[in-house]
Amino acid sequence: MLYKTRILVVLLVFGGLAQSPSSAGYLYWTDKDTAKIQRARLDRAGWIEDVLTAADGLVDPRGIALNVADNWMYWADNGTDKIRRARLDGSEPQDVVTGLSFPADLALDLDAGKIYWADCDRNEICRANLDGTGPQAVRTGIVQPYYLALDPGRGQVYWSDFDSPTIHRANMDGTGGVEDLDFLTGLDRVRDVALDPATRKIHWGDRDAHKVQRADRDGSGGIEDLYTAADGLDRPHGLVLDVGHAAMYWADTGTHKVMQGSTDGSSPASALNPDALSGEPWGVALGILTLDRSASINSAIYGDLHAFDGPPGSPPTVVELGGPAVVDGYAEAFGSSTLNVTGASVYEDLIAWDWSQINVISGDQIVYEDSVQARDSSTVNMLGGRISGGGLDARDSSTVNVSGGWIGDHLNAYDSSTVNISGGSISEDVFSHDFSTLNISGGEIGDHLKAEDSSRINVSGGAIERITAGSTSGAHSSIITIAGSGFNYPYGEIPDSDGTLIGLLAGGDPINAPFSIYGNASIMLVPEPATLSLLALGGMALLSRRRRSSAR
Incomplete structure (x- = not known):
């Protein structure tokens, strides 16, 4: 896989993006009491499976991080004093670093090819390839x-302590000193931290205050309580942010739930699991590859892919998904x-x-x-290729x-959207709903062309079967x-509720399509531009003759 830019797999939250809090892919977590790594499909309620168990050598798994670009998950095991990894489906488990002393959390800097971890008993933060x-x-x-948590863009690492209310930060390369974020006052016993590099906010869970909170990283703006004991929190631990869907996930060791x-x-x-888990979930990670710079991808992505804007002032992010890439x-x-799709395949939306x-x-x-979807004020251009699963919305x-x-x-x-069809082939229905506009000047519609609920369809060409x-x-x-022109009905509103429209569309395509009209709707026939010009010339000639006649 060839990348031209930094890759972020720890998910961040960019200001201004406010999608519904439900991602599409996998959420992984460790369970330190049952010696498991489990995962859930976030678009399938109640779907949870064991990925690795004690039979695979797990004893006390803690922190977890994913590399979906290369199909690896990493975890720290306090019971074996090791950092290990396996494929995202749990196959090929293997040791990465051994001989540690209470490895707790870990994080990946994929751009530099490094793994960072906190060694709690040795009072160190370490890294390796x-x-x-x-x-x-x-x-x-x-x-x-x-x-x-890592901020590779600014070269900083943030961390919390086992028994402290303080969040710290320092340079990732070990230079300089340690800064205590003392402006974050009133905290009790901080657990996981997650960073937003665009808005400069930091999120964290407070175990003993029973809260998930956030604040600006420069200390301005004060501390916000996002979720508290009133929302069902007990001992929040692992925490991860989903960039695009403005969602947040955390493990609660007190309620035995992933929230x-x-x-x-x-x-x-x-809760992702309304019924409590049998153990204590500790670390969480999302199976998403996040790109905030331009990149070319030509091989498999073992999870979801998100493309984002980079930091302010950076060039636009353009991601090329070429064959034989598979997401x-x-x-x-x-x-x-x-996103430019030139031969790649996507299993989901x-x-x-x-x-x-x-x-x-x-x-x-x-x-x-x-399906392929355009949401919000976005644009989807289909110039070629085949959408073989669902449709296009x-x-x-x-x-x-x-x-x-x-x-x-x-x-x-839907929803006041605009669709322009000038070519291509749609096998099934083409519908316009909810104040949307659909303009058809070419292409082939294999089944039904339909307008509903204050929508508009303008047809000047194309092959149409039914209206x-x-x-x-x-x-x-x-x-x-x-x-x-040449319609079997006069110009204006078609008076019949059912029938067959025959004629020649303005673009030169013949039409011979059954139609149906119901409710407060209508089909209007209008002349093509050339016919309009002829009608206008004819009208001017008639007016001229009348003027000449009156002058006599």
Whole structure:
């Protein structure tokens, strides 16, 4: 896999992105009491499976970190005093670093190819290469480091202690001194910390205060209580942030549950496992590869992929998904980033959020199971390729442009979105709903063209099999406007509720399609531009003759 930029796998939260707090992929966690690593599918309620157990050599697993680009998960085991790794499905478990003394949490700096960990009993923060070679202590003489988080962009490591209310930070390379974040007052016993590099906020769990909180990293703005005991918290420990979906997940060793909420605390806290786990979940990690710089990907991603804007002032993020790349999950673009799909395959949804853009250029199996979606004010351009699973949806005032390719299912427009079809082939229905606009000048619609609920469809070309204009409410009116000539109905509103429309569309395509009209809806026939010009000339000539006649 070739990358041209920094890769972040520890998920961060970028300001201004406010998706619903539900990610699509896997959440992993360690359970220190039952000696397990488990995972849940976040889009499948109640789905939990064991990935590794005591039979695989686990004794007291603590911190966990994922490298979905290379299909590895890493964990620290306090019972064996080792850092180990295995494939994301639990296969190939192996030692990475041995001979430690209470390794607690760990984190990955994939750009530098390093793993960092907190050695609680030796009072050190250490690092090594991802394969365990070259171990070294980068911070010594500290007191029982417990959880840690990395900010590779600024070269800093943050950590909490085993029995302290203080959060610390220092340079990742070991230079300089240690800064205690003493401006974070009133804390009790801090556990995991998670960083937001764009908004400069830090999130943490406070074990004995029964809270998840956040604050600005420069000390301004005070401390915000996001979730407290009133939300069901007891002893929050491991914590991770989901960038795009503004979601947060944490392990609670007191309630024996893995919890979820939103990064600003606006959504109610809820448990991924309503029934308590048999042990104590400790560390959490998300199976998402996050790219905040341009990159070219030409091999497998063993999880979800998120593309984001980089820090302020950085170039736009453009991610090339080329063949034979396979994303074994969801691929999503956020902010103003761009995903170009040129031969890659995505097993789940391919989604553009915010004001991002996805360009589907080529590929035989773009999406295997689900759909391609434009959300918020984003844009999806389909120039080629094949969407073999679900369809293509435009939602939330987004834009979809289809000029080529093949869609194996539907194409739908919702929520004041705009869809422009000038080419390509859609095998199933094309629907416009909820004040959306659909413009068709070419392409092939294999089944049903339908406008509902105050939407608009404008047709000037293309191959169309069947037409319906409908309204489910008397207050809503849908209009399909068809431009052309030689129709078997006069220009204006078609008076019949059912029939067959025959004629020549403005773009030169013939139409011979049954239609249906119901509710407060209509199909309007209008002349093509050339016919309009002739009608205008004819009208001017008639007016001229009348003037000449009156002059006599």
